[in-house]
Amino acid sequence: DQQVKQNSPSLSVQEGRISILNCDYTNSMFDYFLWYKKYPAEGPTFLISISSIKDKNEDGRFTVFLNKSAKHLSLHIVPSQPGDSAVYFCAASEAGANNLFFGTGTRLTVIP
Amino acid sequence: EPEVTQTPSHQVTQMGQEVILRCVPISNHLYFYWYRQILGQKVEFLVSFYNNEISEKSEIFDDQFSVERPDGSNFTLKIRSTKLEDSAMYFCASSQDRGLTEAFFGQGTRLTVV
Numbered sequence: 275d276q277q278v279k280q281n282s283p284s285l286s287v288q289e290g291r292i293s294i295l296n297c298d299y300t301n302s303m304f305d306y307f308l309w310y311k312k313y314p315a316e317g318p319t320f321l322i323s324i325s326s327i328k329d330k331n332e333d334g335r336f337t338v339f340l341n342k343s344a345k346h347l348s349l350h351i352v353p354s355q356p357g358d359s360a361v362y363f364c365a366a367s368e369a370g371a372n373n374l375f376f377g378t379g380t381r382l383t384v385i386p
Numbered sequence: 387e388p389e390v391t392q393t394p395s396h397q398v399t400q401m402g403q404e405v406i407l408r409c410v411p412i413s414n415h416l417y418f419y420w421y422r423q424i425l426g427q428k429v430e431f432l433v434s435f436y437n438n439e440i441s442e443k444s445e446i447f448d449d450q451f452s453v454e455r456p457d458g459s460n461f462t463l464k465i466r467s468t469k470l471e472d473s474a475m476y477f478c479a480s481s482q483d484r485g486l487t488e489a490f491f492g493q494g495t496r497l498t499v500v
Contacts (some may be wrong), residue, residue: 278428287392301488310491317390317477363429370419371443374489376429 277301278280278366278378288385293351295380297364304366308374309338312361321347321362341371354384388412392492393477399499407463407495409478418461419479419489420453422446422498429477435461468499 277297277367287293295309305326310318315336324338324347331338353360364377391410399405411418420432431442435453452464461480465472475496481489 276428310470317479317493326437339413340477347401352408365429372436373419373431373465374421374429375431376421378428 275316277304278364280362280364281382282382283378284381284383286383286385287354288308288381289356290353291333293349293354293358293384295356295364295382297347297348297353297377298345299347299364299366299375301358301366301368301375302345303368305336305348305369307340308337308365308367310363310365310376311358311378312363312379323333330379351382356383356386358382359384388478388490390478390490391474392494392495394467395493396496399497401470401499402467405497406466407465407476407478407497409461409463409492410459411461411478411480412482412490413459415482415490416445417441417481417489418453418455418485420463421477421479421491422474423477423494424471424474432463432476439461440467441449465497466495470499473497473499 307385308323309321311321312318340347361379361381363379365374393408420436423429431444433447434441450466454462475494477494478492479489
């Protein structure tokens, strides 16, 4: 029951360029979406979120776009930096629920 | 910066043994969670806890699992009789509000059942 899917297990990007990480979901009841970053031997770290009433949320170099009709969201990182190299997890929750559904993650490598 | 801490970082146990994984959530947070990640797989929700009781749990969280907040600071996950398939990274998380806005995760406990 893969309700949240990240179809790209890995992505390599040159430093300074844009990184685009994609996420698809199947559950139309999801109304809150989050991106987490995870370094080895650490827990996931919250990065940015978006509510279903919005289609874009921006925080510094990070922007999340939500396309509800396509059940698709993406995380844009620009400009990408070597310190951004990590595994990025997309997660979603239903209104009023208290649990997150995670994708399988995308490993981003930013090449200096 | 406040953080969620988990101990131990790595636990090796024999199949059939009981294990207790410990977590200290962020002090002013009210909602507590356990997640796990089997190697190479996605992070999966186990249970959420609020006001000293379980608020939600997944199918994974069967009778072998239990959670407790024995005092004002610790939040524990107990696996009564471990199985090989319980081997995973277990993450504790906490949040101030319902809905997991900005849930903060601990660094995880790697459980290896042999």
